[in-house]
Amino acid sequence: MTQSNETTSYRDIKETVLARIRSGQWQPDSLLPNEQELAVEFSCTRTTVNRALRELADEGFLERRRKAGTRVLSAPQRQARFTIPMVRDEVEALGGTYRYALVSSATKRAPDWLCARLALKPDQDVMHVRCMHFNGNTPFQYENRWIVVDSVPQVVNADFASIGPNEWLIQTVPFTNVELSFLASRADESMAAFLDLPIGEPVFTGERITWLEGQPVTFAKMYFAAGYRMTTQY
Amino acid sequence: MTQSNETTSYRDIKETVLARIRSGQWQPDSLLPNEQELAVEFSCTRTTVNRALRELADEGFLERRRKAGTRVLSAPQRQARFTIPMVRDEVEALGGTYRYALVSSATKRAPDWLCARLALKPDQDVMHVRCMHFNGNTPFQYENRWIVVDSVPQVVNADFASIGPNEWLIQTVPFTNVELSFLASRADESMAAFLDLPIGEPVFTGERITWLEGQPVTFAKMYFAAGYRMTTQY
DNA sequence: CAGTGGTCTAGACCACATG
């Protein structure tokens, strides 16, 4: 009861609607009563009903269209929200002590595969940074990152010995778009060495591309140590 | 311009606020003006400002607390939303033809590790279903699933030869809570055979546990074929 | 205790998509 007395809140409406969907009272693909009718049923204003249904639609339970009305989605298009924390926060949330170490950093002509991947011109420079993230002294993540110099000219003066490229970028460059992928890859020689596992071992891997207003900013591959899992609940 | 004339919409406010954050005009950790002041600046009502700021907080850009006010989050706690489609939809979205095949299905006493994982009593029965999902004739996903019979008694009559356990469950049992994990595992003998890849190969793997009002319903392991990646943009 | 966000009301106009 967040609301004072016995008014119907948008939360109550959300719960009731969800319960009706779960109980089968409102079948998949069926049409709900319109907002005005629900407002009468719940004795509240249409505004309140609107908020409840709008949020349920955002969460993937309903589909709403003007004039067509509100439908129960047959295959609940449920979305898992994964919070993507910075490595430091992730380690500290595990109760560990975060430690960062630079492996190498160099500016060079962008390799062909990267030009293709980021739609760079063939003569553009990138800074290639490799680094490690530790939980105490246990390897946690090996990071392989390329930063487009034309998009972030200041990067040539960055000191990646003392700060991780990700944290530096967040402080320095805003971004507008991100593509994030996860996959399983196999440990090559250097991944195996840095993460302390046998060559060929499965490695949970994240790839992240970041743009600022259409300009590619950075491409990062993140290799996680053995046993890592990305989890969410809803 | 979704709104008729030149009124300020909550979308405009969101964009303006984001722009100010990105430009550094509003620094991380700094306090925004309160809703009343912003309403005056944007010449709209507080309700409209509230909606804009509330959504930005939902999206992880702001932190709002009564009395304390609204702050710019220093490390934008950005959340990636992955849509978790049903396998059939995923295959069809790739332009392929979905095909399902049952591998085995049997009811038995729940194994110890599963009892521990789902907090079952040691004498509870589960139905163990193994099945394959194909894209045309190419292996797409190998699924290993256990369904708690006490939670879904009808399962003993289900015909998993003609319908996949996931689709059957969605049609049959509502759920209230889900835990979803992703990890990289290595192909054992049967995974390798079903997915047509060498033993020991990295396999992108999903694990999903579903509850209904605290009752465990099902545990599923989903092994994806080589090259699979889970992607999102934001 | 006082300031801030959280929510609701009652009403209005409008955009959009369907029939």
Next chain:
DNA sequence: ATGTGGTCTAGACCACTGT
């Protein structure tokens, strides 16, 4: 043409929480 959701206003009361 019309019904439905999308959004805004103007105002109100309240819940929470920092001082």
